[in-house]
Amino acid sequence: MLIFCLMLLSWITADLLWWWLAGRRLRTLKARRIWRILLGTFMGGQTGYMAYALVRTRVGGLPDVFPMASEIAVYIWHLVILPAALLGIGATTLIYWIVRIGRRLTSRQVARPPMHVEIENKTPSSRPTRRQLLNCAMAALPPLATIGVTGYEVNELRNFRIRRCEVALPSLPPDLDGLTIAHVNRSAHRAVSPRWYDQQGSRRDQCISRGSGGVHGGPKRHLCQKP
Numbered sequence: 001m002l003i004f005c006l007m008l009l010s011w012i013t014a015d016l017l018w019w020w021l022a023g024r025r026l027r028t029l030k031a032r033r034i035w036r037i038l039l040g041t042f043m044g045g046q047t048g049y050m051a052y053a054l055v056r057t058r059v060g061g062l063p064d065v066f067p068m069a070s071e072i073a074v075y076i077w078h079l080v081i082l083p084a085a086l087l088g089i090g091a092t093t094l095i096y097w098i099v100r101i102g103r104r105l106t107s108r109q110v111a112r113p114p115m116h117v118e119i120e121n122k123t124p125s126s127r128p129t130r131r132q133l134l135n136c137a138m139a140a141l142p143p144l145a146t147i148g149v150t151g152y153e154v155n156e157l158r159n160f161r162i163r164r165c166e167v168a169l170p171s172l173p174p175d176l177d178g179l180t181i182a183h184v185n186r187s188a189h190r191a192v193s194p195r196w197y198d199q200q201g202s203r204r205d206q207c208i209s210r211g212s213g214g215v216h217g218g219p220k221r222h223l224c225q226k227p
Contacts, residue, residue, distance in 0.1 A: 001057065005058070008050055008053055008054045011082075012050045012051060012054070014082055014086065015043060015047045015078075016047065018043070018085060018086060018089075019039070019040075019043040019047070021089055022043075022138075022139035023039060023139075025135035025136070026039065026135065026136065028131070028132050029128070029135070029136060035136070035140070038143075042146075043143075045070065046073075046078075050078075052066075068154070069150060072150050072153050072154060073147070073150040076149050076150055080149075081142050081149075082142070084142075085138075088138070089138065092138075
């Protein structure tokens with residue numbers, strides 16, 4: 001349980017770090033207030049989910065108030081998108097400072113004659129610069145990718161896949177020899193029709209196990225139904 005709590009705290013810390021880094025990149029935009037509201041809505045949901053999961057881990061009996069789509073988004077964001085986004089920002093920042101330091105070192109070694117530049121009075125352009133577009137893309141693409149993949153996965157919940165495997169247990173009682181156990185995880189359990197449970201539970205050689213636990217918090221619970 002302690003390791004799980006530390007994992008949740010590390011994910012919350014990573015969320016806050018990304019929130020701060022993405023907010024800094026949106027400061028140069030003209031419509032930064034709208035972008036920050038959208039960013040705050042997305043990151044507030046992600047961080048709030050993880051905080052609630054941490055509270056559920058320490059305090060039992062709390063209800064699961066989040067819909068399935070939000071749970072899928074949390075898994076995709078924290079396990080795939082967020083690590084890749086932090087690595088991308090870290091790599092681009094490192095390259096930026098290496099190039100900047102290299103330019104400073106070369107400019108000190110090579111003495112350049114003074115340049116006379118004529119400054120023309122130009123009206124500021126309303127178009128965003130390339131740097132602004134790059135900052136906006138780095139801040140907006142990870143949440144948009146999370147939302148897109150979440151929509152695809154929610155649609156995939158209708159297509160169930162069954163993975164069959166045989167487990168040899170030498171200490172298994174003879175009465176349970178040949179027993180089939182159908183383990184349904186928590187996310188799929190919500191989408192499974194109750195009629196399917198009735199059909200599978202009517203078989204004498206099958207036991208249905210429903211597992212819970214994971215990022216949403218709370219201890220693992222298993223309910224085995226056997227006629």
